[in-house]
Amino acid sequence: MAIDDHPLIVKSIAWTTEADTQAFAAALAAKLQAGTAERNLLIELHGDLGSGKTTFARHLLTSLGVTGRVKSPTYAVVEAYTVDVATAGALLALDIWHFDFYRFNNPDEWEEAGFRDIFASPGLKLVEWPEKAGDHLPAADLNIAVELLEGDVRAVTLTARSAAGAALLP
Template identity: 40%
Template structure:
């Protein structure tokens, strides 16, 4: 599925749109160049769970945990990761339990250590806005996106 995003508010709204369907946990990979809006999208996902307040990119801490509406949401930014093995030292596998929502920016930097994504989101600069492309990479991810497509047509 594709969606054109015309500015920051559209990017947050797209994150909220996806976040509403992530009940029960999912792993979401976020791709796109630096400054494309990945963290802004994550803010929308967190707002869908009722989070209010700042959402910062965890570039230096690697992970920022949130508890919202009884759900654990983990926002990862692997941009500064030197070696995927560093993730093992921080106990990365503990974050990816079945009920948590894990949002992973720069997932290619954790290749071989991260679990597979349920949903892959790409945000790319296109003209004055952004193009969001989302695809289901597992049956769970496909089910989530299919459910969202049904909501759009209602």
């Protein structure tokens, strides 16, 4: 179901090379920097192991201005970042959390970890393996489903579930 009474919008694209992934991440980062710094935005990343979710997240975080090594949150479950984003002539801090729930054995681990406050706060949340959190997550603004095809091509399905998610579509 869509949030904000916004109809679902689905688009399909392909990433034939890592450069395609990087270019999509850079374009998405530009849209995020153009006006969502004060929002609470959730992007879910779906796909099998090795499909490219973490690679995409690294390119997105780097494009948003994260410097240094961007670590996979597989073992830590969450990595937090803050970047400065120019909005309406001022610099605002954008908090970003990159989650990976792959190691969850039970959806209640989300609640036990105390993530409710993070998801209620402003900022960008990137979530790999959101299905492992069950129904604890709020509704996503944008779902990005990555499917690895033959020859390392990725079929990517983008599903906007809110007006904010639709604004991020190419």
